[in-house]
Amino acid sequence: MSLTNTATRYGAVTKTFHWLTALLILTAIPLGWYANRLPLEPGETLALKAQLFSVHKTIGVAAFAVALLRILWALTQPRPAPMHPTRRAETWLAQSVHWALYAALVVVPLSGWVHHAATEGFAPILWPLGQTLPLVPKTAAVAVTAASIHWVFTKVLIAALVLHIAGAVKHAVADRDATLARMLPGRTDAAGHGPSPGHAPAALAATLVYVAGIGTALALAEAEGDRVASVEPLAEAAGSWQVQEGTLGITVRQFGEDVEGRFAEWQADIEFSEEPVEGRHGEVEVTISVPSLTLGSVTEQAMGPKYFAAEEHPRAVFSADIVPAEPGYVAEGTVTLKGETAPVSLPFTMEIDGDTARMQGGTTLDRRSYDIGSGETNADNLGFGVEVSVDLTATRRGDRDG
Structure with a gap:
């Protein structure tokens, strides 16, 4: 059998690409469908969900490479x-x-790959070449847009696949011609009857489908962005120091990978004096909007009742006294999260230049103290320790004594 196509038959390379693509796609779609429907329950179910998504993503990357080669060959x-x-x-x-x-x-696996690269953790691609993509930042906006495109065009792919298979069956059963036979292994010569019509009208129709799909995906991404932006804002902070900018982040260990997250909405009431009074430099109370957390590809999972239960417990509070330490300071107090309160020590350093202070610190919380993922008892699946990091710049209020 010839490797290349002729006017009456497909060559071996085209047939190989065709059936390899079919195998990859018809494996990836059921895997993704089943993994999506597995519950986000701690334990073996969650581990299975992650494993299936890893295989799904790996097959998707392979399908993307094969599709590109197939198109170039065609x-x-x-x-x-x-x-x-x-x-x-x-x-x-x-x-x-x-x-x-x-x-x-091309679009379906590429958009899935971009979404994976723009997020942290949960179900890595099973290869040694890294999990990122050049020019793809790890931002929520990129992740949401890519996920919306992937969701919409998966439906386009399935619809096109169903129509393609239906057409092949029609030719084989109803028309009893050699359309399907030309793509089967072996040599099948079957000339068409008359010249092939131009592809421009069909290409235009497919383009319109994709323009509509992109429009739908962008609308979905905008709606998701509006949902995230609708997190209820916190009250204005009080205290002798006012935070001008800063980040409050967490790092979770999941399936052997670090997953980094940030809270977009939080405020700190800070009373601080450079000179200690009765062994204290002051006090701090930090109020955190739990629904404002983004945690890579597991954000939705983290908000659920088995974990942060953000709908029922939308606020977390850290209250502490600020005491001297070597080096720097320690905020000794408690964290109240998901209705549970546990003691916490947060060491930090501070550099003060006039009326501006730069603070950096961190600590580790045990998620089990707050009934977060309590059903997940295997630390290899979900680590017990959650690293908390804070980095902020604050200025002294002019109407308060420092």
């Missing part, structure tokens, strides 16, 4: 004429579906 090869070119509507539909299928085979 551009160099003649395409056998359709068996019934005089059936214009049928031929136009077949070509439109083919164009849509080609594009989906």
Whole structure:
């Protein structure tokens, strides 16, 4: 059998690409569907969910590479004429579906890969080449947009795939022609009847489908962005120092990988004096909006009742006295989270330049103290320790004594 196409048959390379693509896609879609429907329960179910997503992503990357090679090969090869070119509507539909299928085979795995690269943790791609992509920042905006595109165009891919298979079955069962046979292993010569119609109308139809799909995906991404932005703002902070800028982050160990997250909404009431009074430099109370947390690809999971229970417990509070330590200071107090309160010590350093202070510190919380993921008793799946880091710049209020 010839490696290349002719006017009457497909070559071995085209057939190999066709069936390899079919194998990869028909494996990846059920895996993704099943993994999505597994509950976010701690324990073996969550571990299985992560493993299935890892396999799904790995197959997706392979499908993306094969699709690119298939398209490049197709551009160099003649395409056998359709068996019934005089059936214009049928031929136009077949070509439109083919164009849509080609594009989906690139857009779906690529958007999934971009979403993976823009997030942290949970279900790594099973290869040694790293989990990031050049020019793809780890931001919520990129992740949400890529996820929306992936969701929409997965539906386009499935629809195109169903129509493609239905067309092949029609040709084999109803028309009893050699359309399907030309793509099966072995040599099958079957000339079409008459010239093949141009591809421009079909390509235009497929393009319109994709423009509509992009529009839908962007609308979904904007709606998700509005939902995140709708987190109830906190009251204005009080105290002798006012935070001007800062970050409050956490790092969770999940399935052997660090997953980093940040709280977008939090405020700190700070009373601080450079000179200690009765062994204290002051006090601090930090109020945190739990729903404002972004935690890589597991944000939605983290907000659920088995973990942060953000809907029922939307606020976390850290209250502490500030006492001297070597080096720097320690905030000795408690964290109240998910209705549970536990003691916490947070060592930190501070550099004061006039009326501006730069503070950096961190501590480790035990998630079990707050009934977070209590059903997950395997630290290899979800680490017990949650690292907390804070970095802020504050200025002294002019109307308060420092």
